[in-house]
Amino acid sequence: MARKTVVVILAAGEGKRMQSPVPKVFVDLLGRPLLGHVVDAARALKPSAIIIVGGKHLPAMRAAFGSEPLVSFARQAKPLGTGHAVKQALGKLPLRGADIAILNGDCPLIRGESLVQALGTHRKSGVDLSALTAEVANPSGLGRIIRSVRGEFLRIVEEKDALPEERTISEINSGQYLVKVEALRRQLPSVGKKNSQGEYYLTDLVGLCAGRALAQRLGDPDEARGVNRPTELIEARRLLKARLVAEHTAAGVLFSDPDSTYLEVGVEIGAGTLIHPFVVLRRGVTIAAHCAVGPFVQLRDGASLGDGARVGNFVEMKASKLGPGSRALHLSYLGDAELGRDVNVGAGTITANFDGKRKWPTWVGDEASLGSSTVLVAPVRIGRAARTGAGSVVLAGHDVLPGSTVVGVPARPLGGDVAAKPTRKRGGTNSR
Numbered sequence: 465m466a467r468k469t470v471v472v473i474l475a476a477g478e479g480k481r482m483q484s485p486v487p488k489v490f491v492d493l494l495g496r497p498l499l500g501h502v503v504d505a506a507r508a509l510k511p512s513a514i515i516i517v518g519g520k521h522l523p524a525m526r527a528a529f530g531s532e533p534l535v536s537f538a539r540q541a542k543p544l545g546t547g548h549a550v551k552q553a554l555g556k557l558p559l560r561g562a563d564i565a566i567l568n569g570d571c572p573l574i575r576g577e578s579l580v581q582a583l584g585t586h587r588k589s590g591v592d593l594s595a596l597t598a599e600v601a602n603p604s605g606l607g608r609i610i611r612s613v614r615g616e617f618l619r620i621v622e623e624k625d626a627l628p629e630e631r632t633i634s635e636i637n638s639g640q641y642l643v644k645v646e647a648l649r650r651q652l653p654s655v656g657k658k659n660s661q662g663e664y665y666l667t668d669l670v671g672l673c674a675g676r677a678l679a680q681r682l683g684d685p686d687e688a689r690g691v692n693r694p695t696e697l698i699e700a701r702r703l704l705k706a707r708l709v710a711e712h713t714a715a716g717v718l719f720s721d722p723d724s725t726y727l728e729v730g731v732e733i734g735a736g737t738l739i740h741p742f743v744v745l746r747r748g749v750t751i752a753a754h755c756a757v758g759p760f761v762q763l764r765d766g767a768s769l770g771d772g773a774r775v776g777n778f779v780e781m782k783a784s785k786l787g788p789g790s791r792a793l794h795l796s797y798l799g800d801a802e803l804g805r806d807v808n809v810g811a812g813t814i815t816a817n818f819d820g821k822r823k824w825p826t827w828v829g830d831e832a833s834l835g836s837s838t839v840l841v842a843p844v845r846i847g848r849a850a851r852t853g854a855g856s857v858v859l860a861g862h863d864v865l866p867g868s869t870v871v872g873v874p875a876r877p878l879g880g881d882v883a884a885k886p887t888r889k890r891g892g893t894n895s896r
């Protein structure tokens with residue numbers, strides 16, 4: 465039978481060095497918490513379970529990640545070290561016939577494909593333990609990889625316990641390990657805390673497995689970046705953004721100034737789309753092919769553009785669809801709105817979607833044309849090919865009939881063809 469893979473993610477540390485009121489693993493990194501990035505990478509291993517070891521923030525962790533597939537939790541009451549953290553998950557691991565991937569919860573740049581490759585090598589070589597390592601320019605603060613003169617992997621020494629000559633080693637422990645569950649059960653009890661920090665170091669497992677341990681060096685050392693301090697978070701954000709821009713560029717997206725694009729994970733962009741300077745694209749945004757976005761645009765969760773749609777110059781969209789070929793080019797807010805194809809949204813047009821208590825939807829039919837500074841008080845429906853005059857305020861429930869034109873405050877039909885009485889009232893069931 466094929467060996468199972470079970471993932472254990474260590475996330476019970478207190479993260480004091482971040483000096484942040486938000487627990488470290490919840491800190492946002494381009495639209496996903498630090499810990500979420502590790503969970504996402506872990507999924508590439510097709511594990512049978514993902515066990516997160518949490519500490520005093522475990523309740524918040526359950527709330528944030530408890531509903532994600534395969535995720536369960538183990539509790540480490542006190543952060544007595546990474547070796548102690550893994551012990552708390554032992555009860556949930558198979559007795560035999562499984563490889564355990566142990567991942568630091570604060571190393572969000574590790575790629576799923578690197579983990580998959582490392583697991584393949586680990587299995588083929590038959591060793592008890594593999595540790596991922598990286599050759600880095602600045603190894604300070606990290607565990608150093610100690611090899612014999614022949615290059616065999618002997619042990620990991622933490623910086624605080626290292627001899628001066630060991631500190632000159634530039635190969636570091638990147639914080640991801642693959643261990644046969646049998647070896648883990650056999651060796652973990654022997655991990656002690658006789659070290660400068662008085663902690664149970666998971667890294668001592670390497671020495672205990674010496675001769676049956678493999679150091680697998682990452683091709684891209686940036687994947688090893690951990691986040692312990694605010695400056696490291698900024699670095700991680702810069703590196704991940706560059707990775708996202710490169711992926712979208714390879715898929716045919718054009719960034720005219722990637723440095724001024726704020727781009728989160730989980731954004732879809734079609735080929736041939738042009739992203740102008742100063743654009744914010746948040747998680748959950750979908751942009752089809754051959755669109756133009758920006759400059760100065762914020763697309764928030766649930767914003768979606770159809771083929772060839774264009775938004776630019778101080779436009780914000782949230783939970784709104786702009787159909788193929790439609791344009792919103794100046795100074796607009798579109799929230800909870802669905803606009804059809806070939807709609808023209810005039811400069812300054814706003815959906816007034818919030819009545820102080822809740823949000824309401826707006827619909828705009830194909831080929832409609834909204835005059836400059838139109839206010840659409842939701843819920844309201846603008847019919848196909850209808851028009852609004854400059855400055856019109858279309859009140860909630862006063863739907864504009866297809867092909868008709870309304871003007872003024874409140875908006876009234878030019879030819880008497882708007883519903884004089886509300887066709888719909890706020891308080892109904894027609895909101896999203």
Ligand code: UD1
Binds near residue numbers: 477
């Ligand atoms: C650890 C490694 C170090 C490696 C580095 C890579 C050890 C002893 N050292 O150091 O060799 O170079 O990661 O980033 O493992 N955690 C717990 N419970 C604890 C302590 C920590 O769950 O009692 C979790 C933390 O939340 C964190 C991870 O384990 O996600 C690593 O702990 P951290 O204290 O950050 O270790 P480093 O000093 O970075």
Ligand code: CA
Binds near residue numbers: 568570690691692
């Ligand atoms: Ca760390």
